[in-house]
Amino acid sequence: MLDTLETLCCLSGVSGNEDEVRDYILERVMPFADEIRTDPMGNLMVFKKGEVSPDQTIMLAAHMDEVGLIVTDITDDGFLKFAFAGGIDRRVLPGKRVYVGESRTLGVVGMKAVHMTDAKERKELSELEDMYIDIGASDRKSAEELVRLGDTVSFDDTVIRFGDGFLKAKAIDDRVGCATMLELIESRLPCDCWFAFTVQEEVGCRGAVTAARSIQPDVALILEGTTAADIPGVKGADRICRLGQGVVIPFMDRGTIYDKALYGQLTAIADKNEISWQTKTRIAGGTDASVIQRSMTGVRVAAVSVAVRNIHSPAGVAKISECEAQLRLARLFLEDMAKA
Numbered sequence: 001m002l003d004t005l006e007t008l009c010c011l012s013g014v015s016g017n018e019d020e021v022r023d024y025i026l027e028r029v030m031p032f033a034d035e036i037r038t039d040p041m042g043n044l045m046v047f048k049k050g051e052v053s054p055d056q057t058i059m060l061a062a063h064m065d066e067v068g069l070i071v072t073d074i075t076d077d078g079f080l081k082f083a084f085a086g087g088i089d090r091r092v093l094p095g096k097r098v099y100v101g102e103s104r105t106l107g108v109v110g111m112k113a114v115h116m117t118d119a120k121e122r123k124e125l126s127e128l129e130d131m132y133i134d135i136g137a138s139d140r141k142s143a144e145e146l147v148r149l150g151d152t153v154s155f156d157d158t159v160i161r162f163g164d165g166f167l168k169a170k171a172i173d174d175r176v177g178c179a180t181m182l183e184l185i186e187s188r189l190p191c192d193c194w195f196a197f198t199v200q201e202e203v204g205c206r207g208a209v210t211a212a213r214s215i216q217p218d219v220a221l222i223l224e225g226t227t228a229a230d231i232p233g234v235k236g237a238d239r240i241c242r243l244g245q246g247v248v249i250p251f252m253d254r255g256t257i258y259d260k261a262l263y264g265q266l267t268a269i270a271d272k273n274e275i276s277w278q279t280k281t282r283i284a285g286g287t288d289a290s291v292i293q294r295s296m297t298g299v300r301v302a303a304v305s306v307a308v309r310n311i312h313s314p315a316g317v318a319k320i321s322e323c324e325a326q327l328r329l330a331r332l333f334l335e336d337m338a339k340a
Contacts, residue, residue, distance in 0.1 A: 062177025246276030
């Protein structure tokens with residue numbers, strides 16, 4: 001699974017431009033799928049038969065998109081101005097290496113040098129309009145030969161394994177869920193299952209709306225990466241969840257109150273199989289579950305997430321063992337559903 005996750009994290013798939021990720025996944029699943037659907041939004045939906053065909057339609061979901069930037073202007077001297085595509089803290093941007101557009105033009109996010117600022121400016125967080133992307137162009141004309149307005153911008157794709165089983169990468173949220181679903185599709189399944197690789201989650205869970213309407217599931221399990229704040233300066237419940245404490249099974253977030261019975265089912269499966277798990281200690285974040293739950297006449301939803309430090313940044317950090325545990329718990333969940 002780890003090789004799959006690393007490959008997925010290296011791909012560029014900023015919200016609204018998930019083609020590279022979808023093309024990779026499609027190539028992987030074609031030999032194993034019993035049915036493949038796409039829709040005008042760009043979702044990829046894969047059905048695979050299992051050993052049992054349950055009465056309920058089961059769907060697993062993970063989003064292909066990642067947070068990034070989008071080019072909004074090119075200055076006369078060849079610098080790019082940009083806006084956010086997804087929720088990003090602008091404090092993580094200065095000095096970061098990025099890739100712009102389908103040409104993957106290398107750029108660096110810059111701002112006024114510290115020795116050019118006054119005392120007041122040094123105390124304030126730079127505004128987005130004060131930042132720019134430098135692609136090494138001498139003027140607007142040379143920049144326009146490389147990029148155009150509307151091009152998406154992804155963070156540096158370097159992936160590093162480090163420390164005691166940790167992984168650093170961009171887009172762990174939610175390529176970890178995509179990796180889990182790929183591994184399941186390429187294996188023997190205990191029951192029939194739909195797999196929804198959704199788009200534009202980071203800008204409002206948009207793709208999941210049409211994916212749910214197409215599949216019309218009775219039960220949906222969302223596989224995600226979620227915010228961990230187990231860092232210096234953050235204490236107690238504000239840490240939300242912690243790396244090394246197991247997969248995260250939430251009972252509620254800002255968009256969803258998860259199905260109580262499914263929550264109990266997942267936690268019981270984890271306990272029975274000695275899979276470490278935790279839940280969020282703060283109501284924060286949201287997933288595609290929020291719109292899937294409210295589709296059609298209602299869908300029972302649950303989630304299994306991997307804790308990620310520095311989420312929505314170029315340097316997300318996750319525990320490799322917890323990525324693997326997400327896959328194991330998802331498989332055991334399908335086994336349990338096959339018995340129902």
